[in-house]
C-alpha cells in the first residue's frame with residue numbers, strides 16, 4: 001500500500017499520516033522529518049538541506065529524490081509507506097512513479113486535505129512538536145493542546161516550535177510554493193483515479209483525527 005498525503009502546510013498531513021500509520025502498521029515517511037533529523041545531527045545532507053529549508057524553499061531534487069528512493073527500498077517500507085511531504089512537484093510525482101514502477105508498485109491512494117486558507121497560517125503559528133526524535137507527536141496549543149503545557153503527553157519530552165513555523169516570511173513563502181508547485185498534483189492524481197479529497201476545518205468541527213478514522217475504516 002503506497003499512500004500519499006497531499007495538502008497545504010498546516011492542514012494536518014503529519015497528524016493524519018501518523019494516526020493512519022499507527023492503525024494500519026505501514027510506516028509514515030515524512031521528508032520534512034528526515035530533513036529535520038539530519039539538520040539536528042548536522043549530517044552533510046542536513047547542512048545542505050538547511051540552506052533551503054530555513055528560507056522556506058524546496059530542497060533540490062538531487063538531494064530529495066535519492067533520499068526518498070533509499071527509504072522506499074528499505075526493509076521498513078517493504079509492505080508500503082505513507083508518504084507525507086513527498087511528492088511536492090509534478091516532477092517529483094513523475095520520478096516517484098518511475099521508482100515505484102521499477103519495484104512493481106504504484107501509488108494506491110492519495111489523501112488530499114483541504115483547509116480554508118485563513119485557518120492555515122494560524123495553525124502553523126500554534127503548532128508544536130515533540131522534541132523527542134522517536135516520538136515527534138504534533139500538537140496545537142489552540143486545537144489540541146497537551147495535558148501539561150509544553151510537555152508531550154506520550155513521552156514527557158519538551159514541545160518546541162519549528163523554526164520555519166515561527167518565521168512569518170518562511171510561512172508565506174511555503175504557502176506560495178504550495179500554490180504554485182504542489183497544488184497541481186491534485187489534478188495529476190485525480191486523473192489517475194486515486195484521489196480522495198477531505199476537508200479539515202474547525203468551522204465544520206472536522207479534525208484530522210476524524211479524517212484518519214474514516215480512512216482507516218475504508219481500508220478494513
Ligand code: ADP
Nearest residue numbers: 009031032033053057058059064085086088174
Ligand atoms: P511543511 O509542509 O509544513 O512546510 P515539512 O515538514 O513537510 O513542512 O517540510 C519542511 C521543509 O522541508 C519544506 O519547507 C521544504 O523546504 C523541505 N521539504 C520537505 N519535503 C520536500 C520535498 N518533497 N521536496 C523538497 N523539499 C522538501
Ligand code: ZN
Nearest residue numbers: 130135152155
Ligand atoms: Zn513525545
